[in-house]
Amino acid sequence: MPQILLPAMSPTMEDGTLAKWLVAVGDVVKPGDVIAEIETDKATMELEADDGGTVTALLVPAGSEGVKVGTPIIAIAGEDEAEAPPPAPASARPPAAVPVAAAESKTEAPVAIPASAPETATGPTRRQTVREALRDAMAEEMRTDERVFVMGEEVAEYQGAYKVTQGLLEEFGDKRVIDTPITEIGFAGLGTGAAMGGLKPIVEFMTFNFAMQAIDHVINSAAKTLYMSGGQMRCPIVFRGPNGAASRVGAQHSQNYGPWYASVPGLVVIAPYSADDAKGLLKAAIRSPDPVVFLENELMYGQSFDVPEGDHVVPIGKARIVRAGKDVTLVSYSIGVGVALQAAETLAGQGIDAEVIDLRTLRPMDTATVLESVGKTNRLVVVEEGWPVCSIASEISAVVMEKGFDDLDAPVLRVTNADVPLPYAANLEKLALVKADDVVTAARSVCYR
Amino acid sequence: MRKVTELARNPGRKAASAPPVGNWPRPDEPERFVASREEYLAMYRDMVLIRRFEERAGQLYGMGQIGGFCHLYIGQEAVVVGMQGELKRGDSIITGYRDHGHMLACGIDAKAVMAELTGRAAGISAGKGGSMHMFSVEHGFFGGHGIVGAQVPLGAGLGFAHKYKGDGHIAVTYFGDGAANQGQVYESFNMAELWKLPVIFVIENNQYAMGTSVNRASAEDQLYRRGESFRVPGIQVDGMDVLAVRGAAKTAVEWVRGGNGPVLLEMKTYRYRGHSMSDPAKYRSREEVQAMREKSDPIEGLKKEIIEGGHADEAALKAIDREVRDIVAESADFALEAPEPAASELYTDVLLGTY
Numbered sequence: 001m002p003q004i005l006l007p008a009m010s011p012t013m014e015d016g017t018l019a020k021w022l023v024a025v026g027d028v029v030k031p032g033d034v035i036a037e038i039e040t041d042k043a044t045m046e047l048e049a050d051d052g053g054t055v056t057a058l059l060v061p062a063g064s065e066g067v068k069v070g071t072p073i074i075a076i077a078g079e080d081e082a083e084a085p086p087p088a089p090a091s092a093r094p095p096a097a098v099p100v101a102a103a104e105s106k107t108e109a110p111v112a113i114p115a116s117a118p119e120t121a122t123g124p125t126r127r128q129t130v131r132e133a134l135r136d137a138m139a140e141e142m143r144t145d146e147r148v149f150v151m152g153e154e155v156a157e158y159q160g161a162y163k164v165t166q167g168l169l170e171e172f173g174d175k176r177v178i179d180t181p182i183t184e185i186g187f188a189g190l191g192t193g194a195a196m197g198g199l200k201p202i203v204e205f206m207t208f209n210f211a212m213q214a215i216d217h218v219i220n221s222a223a224k225t226l227y228m229s230g231g232q233m234r235c236p237i238v239f240r241g242p243n244g245a246a247s248r249v250g251a252q253h254s255q256n257y258g259p260w261y262a263s264v265p266g267l268v269v270i271a272p273y274s275a276d277d278a279k280g281l282l283k284a285a286i287r288s289p290d291p292v293v294f295l296e297n298e299l300m301y302g303q304s305f306d307v308p309e310g311d312h313v314v315p316i317g318k319a320r321i322v323r324a325g326k327d328v329t330l331v332s333y334s335i336g337v338g339v340a341l342q343a344a345e346t347l348a349g350q351g352i353d354a355e356v357i358d359l360r361t362l363r364p365m366d367t368a369t370v371l372e373s374v375g376k377t378n379r380l381v382v383v384e385e386g387w388p389v390c391s392i393a394s395e396i397s398a399v400v401m402e403k404g405f406d407d408l409d410a411p412v413l414r415v416t417n418a419d420v421p422l423p424y425a426a427n428l429e430k431l432a433l434v435k436a437d438d439v440v441t442a443a444r445s446v447c448y449r
Numbered sequence: 450m451r452k453v454t455e456l457a458r459n460p461g462r463k464a465a466s467a468p469p470v471g472n473w474p475r476p477d478e479p480e481r482f483v484a485s486r487e488e489y490l491a492m493y494r495d496m497v498l499i500r501r502f503e504e505r506a507g508q509l510y511g512m513g514q515i516g517g518f519c520h521l522y523i524g525q526e527a528v529v530v531g532m533q534g535e536l537k538r539g540d541s542i543i544t545g546y547r548d549h550g551h552m553l554a555c556g557i558d559a560k561a562v563m564a565e566l567t568g569r570a571a572g573i574s575a576g577k578g579g580s581m582h583m584f585s586v587e588h589g590f591f592g593g594h595g596i597v598g599a600q601v602p603l604g605a606g607l608g609f610a611h612k613y614k615g616d617g618h619i620a621v622t623y624f625g626d627g628a629a630n631q632g633q634v635y636e637s638f639n640m641a642e643l644w645k646l647p648v649i650f651v652i653e654n655n656q657y658a659m660g661t662s663v664n665r666a667s668a669e670d671q672l673y674r675r676g677e678s679f680r681v682p683g684i685q686v687d688g689m690d691v692l693a694v695r696g697a698a699k700t701a702v703e704w705v706r707g708g709n710g711p712v713l714l715e716m717k718t719y720r721y722r723g724h725s726m727s728d729p730a731k732y733r734s735r736e737e738v739q740a741m742r743e744k745s746d747p748i749e750g751l752k753k754e755i756i757e758g759g760h761a762d763e764a765a766l767k768a769i770d771r772e773v774r775d776i777v778a779e780s781a782d783f784a785l786e787a788p789e790p791a792a793s794e795l796y797t798d799v800l801l802g803t804y
Contacts (some may be wrong), residue, residue: 226799229574
């Protein structure tokens with residue numbers, strides 16, 4: 001009896017909620033009929049039947065959450081089932097137009113920041129995804145400052161291409177939550193002009209890959225204005241959106257722009273890992289009088305962390321020791337922090353006590369915290385989900401060589417993505433991305449073990 | 450080449466084959482402005498101030514007192530002076546790198562502009578911007594932008610801010626015929642019309658983008674039509690006639706302030722000097738420039754009209770000339786004597802916040 005499996009409906013979908021069945025046992029469906037509504041991490045999608053037939057069983061009840069991609073959810077008997085031989089298992093497949101490969105490329109679960117970390121919240125918290133934390137940060141700042149508005153592609157009616165702006169249109173209306181045409185340089189420039197004119201725009205790029213079309217305004221128009229005007233013209237704007245590799249989307253959609261923007265004086269560049277930092281730093285970014293590039297990560301959007309309740313603002317420019325240790329320092333930012341924490345756990349099992357630092361802000365960079373840690377551990381590995389050449393890792397290596405040379409007992413090592421455009425094939429992609437195992441190897445090497 | 454020369458010599462002329470414009474709401478055809486004696490004299494003064502200021506800047510550049518790029522506005526004075534006459538305090542102005550004239554027309558002190566050109570601490574940007582990067586938030590002048598076409602979405606954003614705040618003000622966004630071929634200009638037209646932003650787009654068509662004539666770079670060389678695909682009504686204006694410009698400005702300002710969305714004004718104008726100070730000007734003949742100066746000069750044209758119309762006599766204009774000469778001389782002296790920025794200013798004004 002043919003079954004339909006829960007398909008992957010986005011490149012990063014691993015599971016979904018079976019929100020609603022639109023058919024019942026005994027119903028006759030035709031190919032193309034909508035049979036169910038599936039809530040993914042990004043949107044509610046309709047699932048269509050591939051082949052016609054009679055529904056013989058609903059294998060997953062409506063309302064089921066966390067149904068894994070590939071789970072059989074419904075059985076439909078073909079119209080000529082009685083006469084025909086049982087169909088081959090291959091016919092049990094997800095709808096044709098949906099990419100199935102995504103299911104194979106599991107993203108590693110987030111690594112929790114240990115409760116013993118120095119900066120762990122002590123007050124009441126609640127469990128939130130990075131996505132929800134970012135939305136709350138925007139909503140809270142929009143409630144207190146009329147000048148703050150959000151613009152970008154699909155931010156309003158669609159509720160955000162990655163659902164980060166979900167609900168904002170409903171609360172703030174279309175004056176302050178603005179869908180733009182697909183016109184990156186245009187709306188980046190328009191937003192920058194609005195900031196010059198006294199507003200506080202949040203410009204969402206659907207991903208930072210598309211912001212390359214608009215980078216002239218980020219750098220030439222926004223970052224340099226204060227300096228070029230001798231300090232009289234401000235440009236308080238936040239450019240935000242997902243940055244770095246997603247999952248199986250290939251070279252043009254997978255790039256870390258952290259080092260690019262972090263090289264530009266006049267910009268503040270933030271790249272948080274956890275939901276609490278995402279919220280607290282986005283609020284700080286919106287309040288900042290300076291232009292801010294706020295680099296999120298698509299693979300982190302669905303990950304949950306404990307977020308302090310109330311007006312949680314995290315200072316810009318301060319790194320965070322997310323795991324204290326004494327043998328080796330692992331420095332990273334954004335999704336790389338999870339890789340470093342995972343490596344630290346493995347290292348702990350091998351008798352190496354690693355300290356993990358999340359830079360959080362890439363510009364201005366808190367090199368003091370890094371140097372202090374190196375002063376204690378005398379060993380440094382920089383972990384970066386990005387290319388190695390002219391990277392944040394390169395910058396930290398240079399700073400520690402210049403200012404912490406005498407503290408080093410081993411050369412600084414960089415563990416990064418491979419120096420190639422990100423490949424599509426699952427095995428090659430895995431080879432290209434930064435891995436905890438490589439961090440472990442590097443850490444052992446600088447510890448001479 | 451003949452076609453190029455002919456177009457250049459007839460800046461206000463429309464193509465005979467102009468197709469009908471789109472069937473959507475548009476302002477009426479503008480009428481040439483009828484000026485009072487005071488308005489005549491004020492426009493004359495403002496244009497002469499820009500002309501003399503720019504001539505002096507050219508001299509200082511030649512003496513090595515102004516560095517880098519320096520783009521003079523000589524020949525185009527009627528455009529900004531005619532536009533400015535219809536604006537109110539609180540309106541926003543933004544342009545590209547040929548910006549000295551716009552600053553003077555906004556009422557910014559000539560001394561602060563000239564001192565910026567010489568890179569002094571008393572310059573309007575404290576010596577950190579230079580010729581192409583000057584701003585005065587106080588005067589509603591938002592630059593002074595060095596990247597061709599970048600000021601167009603920025604200007605749309607200034608208009609967006611006025612609409613968002615509901616302050617009744619408008620933004621005037623100037624750009625050249627060269628910038629008119631940048632994609633972001635059309636992205637801006639689209640959003641400005643879609644959201645009915647209070648923006649006047651002003652193309653200062655001086656016929657040459659550096660050394661490339663409009664006809665060699667633009668498939669549609671009637672640039673006022675360039676907004677029609679976005680339903681932005683376009684009007685072509687004789688940019689060498691300050692009263693024609695002022696009339697068009699009046700029409701456009703009324704339309705835009707009335708909440709009808711943007712307007713595109715194409716000002717047919719001409720620059721007498723090179724694109725920048727380092728331009729050998731091999732792309733046009735000396736005769737072409739000379740003919741323009743003799744037949745279409747905006748200052749001479751207005752002067753003639755003032756005298757022939759009996760609005761003022763030669764002596765009154767001479768008095769203005771003297772006043773302007775003094776202002777420019779004083780600004781040049783100031784700009785040469787004022788101190789350079791202190792070395793400690795190198796690291797200031799990068800960020801406002803402390804992190």
